């Protein structure tokens with residue numbers, strides 16, 4: 001296929017290759033930026049709902065972007081209050097005997113969950129779809 005091509009033509013092809021390299025570099029940067037923006041967008045979209053379960057059943061679901069305090073009472077007098085503020089959720093108060101759930105601190109990622117064992121209550125962060133996403137380590141595997 002290259003038969004019959006002269007030096008002048010070769011130089012021209014070489015120049016075109018250099019320009020093409022530049023275009024490829026620019027494209028790669030654009031793709032990288034695109035992936036970054038998508039992951040940022042996905043990240044903010046994925047962790048968007050606070051979900052509370054008692055014995056595995058969803059009893060509460062609210063946007064993580066909505067600030068507020070929410071009581072989760074149970075028929076037997078057990079009560080927990082979770083607080084959501086600026087994308088962070090934590091157990092503000094509870095009448096469980098050990099109060100371990102209050103000491104579990106603030107949660108902003110899906111890798112964590114807040115558990116109140118005496119009340120069989122679990123607080124997690126989930127996607128809009130309601131589907132439970134794998135912990136952050138799993139997402140890293142998908143991204144890289």
Ligand SMILES: [Zn+2]
Pocket residue numbers: 094096098099100101102115116117118119
């Ligand atoms: Zn508790």
